Amino acid sequence: MRVVSLVPSLTEAVAVSLPGVLVGATDWCSHPADLDVVRIGGTKNPKVDRIIQLAPDLVVANEEENREPDLTALRAAGVEVLVTEVRDVPGAIRELGRVLGACGAKARPRWLDEAESAWQDPPVPDRRTTAIVPIWRRPWMVLGRDTFAGDMLARLGVDNLYATHPERYPRIAIEELRAAAPELVVLPDEPYRFTSDDGPEAFEGVPCALVDGRALTWYGPSLTAAPRVLSEALRAAGR
Structure with missing residues (x-):
């Protein structure tokens, strides 16, 4: 599986859950600190041609952070794009599970269960x-x-x-x-x-x-x- 992430949050989630799956990420993807992938520009101005050259099986994006014209161009080139929508904590938990599943995870990572538990009874x-x-x-x-x-x-x-x-x-x-x-x-x-x-x-x-x-x-x-x-x-x- 080869994945490019256009969202810093999703980059971190995929990198720590599925090491080796990410092949590209934005210049703003700062976590994990040792992330070693091809940088493909910003969230609002990704280098579409560079992403296509990476031949990803999937590009993960977000309806708020990324621009529709860029996602449309990727789809037109035959690249599968998964777009998330996150407006609240339950939605974040749900969408993270969807993204990780699409990236090849066989089960939810422990950190996602811990995150859900932490927000069920916050201070x-x-x-x-x-x-x-x-x-x-x-x-x-x-x-x-x-x-x-x-x-x-x-x-x-x-x-x-x-x-x-x-x-x-x-x-x-x-x-x-x-x-x-x-x-x-x-x-x-x-x-x-x-x-x-x-x-x-x-x-x-x-x-x-x-x-x-x-x-x-x-x-x-x-x-x-x-x-x-x-x-x-x-x-x-x-x-």
């Missing part, structure tokens, strides 16, 4: 907290409706104030974000790298939780530790 505080979750700056963009990261936070007692917004990742002016009066601002280090010096100063007086972007947005082996990692970061912010 939840006595009181829920309202929050906004910026994912970009210049312009400001936040989590909106129907997002995987938003579902993860909700399961940890954090309610996204923009969870009912018509858009999934709306652009919101900083003045409006402040006026929303969140009890907490959650700042991940990806896709925009928010830091203690870049982000919190825009929300003076509001507690800010700097969180691991991989724990918040990746659906793969990181799901196992994500409840603990995120909860610790939220508690450190005083939530």
Whole structure:
């Protein structure tokens, strides 16, 4: 089996579960750290010709992270493409099982069972907290409706104030974000790298939780530790 992954989360999941199966991955696929495969460009601009030259049996992609024209071009060249849709934790568990099965796994890996178990009873505080979750700056963009990261936070007692917004990742002016009066601002280090010096100063007086972007947005082996990692970061912010 020869697999090319266009999604960092799926790259990690396939690499740790089925060593040797992956032959190509994007430039953004940073886990596992020792991953040794052909790099085929970015998630939004993969080198389609290079992927075709690798002669994969399967390309795994995601409806949000990858562009339909690229997937259509691969299919037109006779390449099988599996496209995942992940909007919540149960969906992530389900889709990971589907991807690994399509890549040749005979059974679910132990880490996927552990991830499912970890999210069945995550640590939840006595009181829920309202929050906004910026994912970009210049312009400001936040989590909106129907997002995987938003579902993860909700399961940890954090309610996204923009969870009912018509858009999934709306652009919101900083003045409006402040006026929303969140009890907490959650700042991940990806896709925009928010830091203690870049982000919190825009929300003076509001507690800010700097969180691991991989724990918040990746659906793969990181799901196992994500409840603990995120909860610790939220508690450190005083939530």
